[in-house]
Amino acid sequence: MDRQVNETSVPSNTRPGKSTAKYPAKYSAFSLIKHGLAKSDWPRAWREHDLKKSYDVVIIGAGIHGLATAYYLATNHGITNIAIVDKGYVGGGGSGRNTSIVRSNYLTPEGVRFYNRSVHLYQDLSADLNFNIMFGQMGHLTLAHNDSSLRTMRWRAEVNKLEGIDSEVIGPDDIKQIVPYMDTSTNTRYPIVGALFHPPGGTVRHDAVNWGYARGADVRGCEIHQNTEVLGITTIGDEVTGVTTNRGQISTKIVVNCTAGWASLINAMVGLKMPIVTHPLQAAVTEPVKKFLNTVVVSGSLHVYVSQTDRGELVFGASTDPYASYSMRGSLEFTEELAGHVLELIPSIAKMRVLRQWAGLCDMTPDFSPIMGFTPVKGYVVDVGWGTYGFKAGPVSGEAMAQLIATQRVPDIISTFDFARFAEGRLVGEKGAAAVGH
Amino acid sequence: MIVVPCPWCGDRNSMEFRAAGESKKRPDVNTATPEQWRTYLYTKSNLADWVTETWYHRAGCRRYFAIERHTVTNEIRTSRLPAAQIRLDESKGS
Ligand SMILES: Cc1cc2nc3c(=O)[nH]c(=O)nc-3n(C[C@H](O)[C@H](O)[C@H](O)COP(=O)(O)OP(=O)(O)OC[C@H]3O[C@@H](n4cnc5c(N)ncnc54)[C@H](O)[C@@H]3O)c2cc1C
Ligand SMILES: [Zn+2]
Numbered sequence: 001m002d003r004q005v006n007e008t009s010v011p012s013n014t015r016p017g018k019s020t021a022k023y024p025a026k027y028s029a030f031s032l033i034k035h036g037l038a039k040s041d042w043p044r045a046w047r048e049h050d051l052k053k054s055y056d057v058v059i060i061g062a063g064i065h066g067l068a069t070a071y072y073l074a075t076n077h078g079i080t081n082i083a084i085v086d087k088g089y090v091g092g093g094g095s096g097r098n099t100s101i102v103r104s105n106y107l108t109p110e111g112v113r114f115y116n117r118s119v120h121l122y123q124d125l126s127a128d129l130n131f132n133i134m135f136g137q138m139g140h141l142t143l144a145h146n147d148s149s150l151r152t153m154r155w156r157a158e159v160n161k162l163e164g165i166d167s168e169v170i171g172p173d174d175i176k177q178i179v180p181y182m183d184t185s186t187n188t189r190y191p192i193v194g195a196l197f198h199p200p201g202g203t204v205r206h207d208a209v210n211w212g213y214a215r216g217a218d219v220r221g222c223e224i225h226q227n228t229e230v231l232g233i234t235t236i237g238d239e240v241t242g243v244t245t246n247r248g249q250i251s252t253k254i255v256v257n258c259t260a261g262w263a264s265l266i267n268a269m270v271g272l273k274m275p276i277v278t279h280p281l282q283a284a285v286t287e288p289v290k291k292f293l294n295t296v297v298v299s300g301s302l303h304v305y306v307s308q309t310d311r312g313e314l315v316f317g318a319s320t321d322p323y324a325s326y327s328m329r330g331s332l333e334f335t336e337e338l339a340g341h342v343l344e345l346i347p348s349i350a351k352m353r354v355l356r357q358w359a360g361l362c363d364m365t366p367d368f369s370p371i372m373g374f375t376p377v378k379g380y381v382v383d384v385g386w387g388t389y390g391f392k393a394g395p396v397s398g399e400a401m402a403q404l405i406a407t408q409r410v411p412d413i414i415s416t417f418d419f420a421r422f423a424e425g426r427l428v429g430e431k432g433a434a435a436v437g438h
Numbered sequence: 439m440i441v442v443p444c445p446w447c448g449d450r451n452s453m454e455f456r457a458a459g460e461s462k463k464r465p466d467v468n469t470a471t472p473e474q475w476r477t478y479l480y481t482k483s484n485l486a487d488w489v490t491e492t493w494y495h496r497a498g499c500r501r502y503f504a505i506e507r508h509t510v511t512n513e514i515r516t517s518r519l520p521a522a523q524i525r526l527d528e529s530k531g532s
Contacts, residue, residue: 262486264482264483264484264485265484265486268483273481273482273483274481274482275480275481275482276482276484277459277482277484278484278486278509322452322453322456322457323440323452323457324457324459324460324484324489324491324509325509325510325512326486326509326510327509327510327511327512331439332439333439333451333453366479366480422476422477422480422481423473423476423477425472425476
């Protein structure tokens with residue numbers, strides 16, 4: 001609980017998202033050498049607290065969405081009397097289990113604009129958070145194995161270009177240039193006919209993003225409460241008055257649901273039902289080998305995607321498990337199918353061994369788009385429906401939700417993601433760009 | 439993997455099926471408002487509990503049936519034909 005406070009301050013900067021707050025134990029080359037030589041422990045990146053009786057805002061879920069919302073509330077709006085409560089630990093949900101693909105080559109203009117803002121925030125995030133999030137914009141390649149996917153890709157490329165995003169359709173020869181190990185011959189079950197190439201896409205180190213936001217929120221005065229489970233939400237009339245947790249009662253006027261896969265269970269506490277179904281999504285990682293894959297490769301038809309980490313491991317993912325469940329167990333079918341499909345794309349990795357596989361929960365919506373903003377219950381706001389694509393959206397969502405909470409108005413960038421769209425029949429239609437390529 | 443007991447074919451790997459989702463009452467198409475119809479289409483209970491849901495044995499008998507499954511443990515405790523199907527079979531005298 002005690003931590004060493006080092007009075008070095010971050011140079012002031014006026015960019016939004018960047019703050020002049022003092023970081024205890026600022027990370028730097030100097031602090032690395034100092035701790036290395038002294039062999040001393042690093043101070044904890046965030047503190048523990050007793051639960052107070054009341055907060056201005058209670059955020060449920062200490063994943064990237066909850067943490068980023070707190071961080072931007074504090075940084076951009078000066079609201080710091082915030083509790084972020086999580087029944088488990090920071091990043092124990094999807095935020096610590098995802099394959100960390102970041103991209104903005106979506107299909108709808110609103111989707112493209114939204115995710116592109118996140119890409120921009122990610123570009124500056126290491127500096128803003130004083131935490132190396134290892135954002136590698138190595139490029140993102142979505143393969144087409146038939147005419148209809150190629151058609152959707154051309155459509156996406158045009159929408160992307162109109163929004164000023166680097167995105168183009170390329171042919172098998174160019175693909176072979178970018179990924180020499182890929183089998184682009186016509187001698188396969190599903191020959192590759194083209195791909196959507198998105199150079200700004202890439203991956204981040206998800207843990208670093210979670211921890212960086214947690215540390216940034218903590219140092220600005222927000223309280224992170226791990227092992228604090230929300231058991232109920234109290235209301236008077238149609239208005240939120242507080243939250244019941246396993247550590248006691250908190251009173252607050254604003255509750256934010258950032259619980260992704262568990263979102264429906266929290267909604268039920270205020271009597272709301274949304275179009276969300278929780279599906280497990282699995283991923284796997286191999287032993288590390290020398291770097292040979294310099295882009296993220298996705299194949300919708302083969303239900304698989306792969307990237308290589310800086311450490312050399314291949315990270316694989318697929319589409320969600322085919323039935324609703326809150327179970328986070330992996331399955332043999334997943335690994336078998338994955339291996340078969342990956343080998344169709346890159347046969348030469350046949351001898352690599354899978355080290356680990358795991359699952360996380362994804363809150364799927366019918367239009368592959370989030371549900372963000374106010375609800376019929378006053379003071380109860382949601383940032384849910386993140387499905388299999390919510391990690392890349394963390395920064396922009398946190399920024400927009402903070403603005404919404406601070407100003408009590410819906411920012412333009414998220415206005416089409418409102419809950420009312422389902423009853424009003426205004427679905428967003430992002431399936432063509434989000435079903436497998438998270 | 440979960441094993442799904444098909445009322446016709448017995449215990450089979452879940453990969454042979456399509457999970458059609460939680461069972462719910464369909465509103466009357468003649469009187470439902472667009473809002474009611476959309477609520478029926480989209481809104482889900484998504485419980486972490488025992489749920490009654492419809493499955494389709496895609497790579498088998500190609501029949502729809504209902505199961506009770508716990509969505510946290512994936513344990514399945516009952517499997518039966520949908521009520522409509524049972525009535526249909528009875529009227530045929532089978
Ligand atoms: C295998 C996998 C791969 C993925 N790949 C990608 C990808 O490449 N790119 C991408 O953009 N997205 C990806 N995603 C999706 C992404 O991980 C999620 O959308 C995102 O992390 C959601 O973040 P969150 O902060 O909203 O929720 P989470 O990180 O899931 O956090 C929710 C938190 O709520 C807490 N909680 C739940 N109930 C309660 C309660 N009653 N009281 C208190 N706390 C509670 C949980 O403990 C949890 O920590 C992937 C997901 C998975 C599972
Ligand atoms: Zn059957």
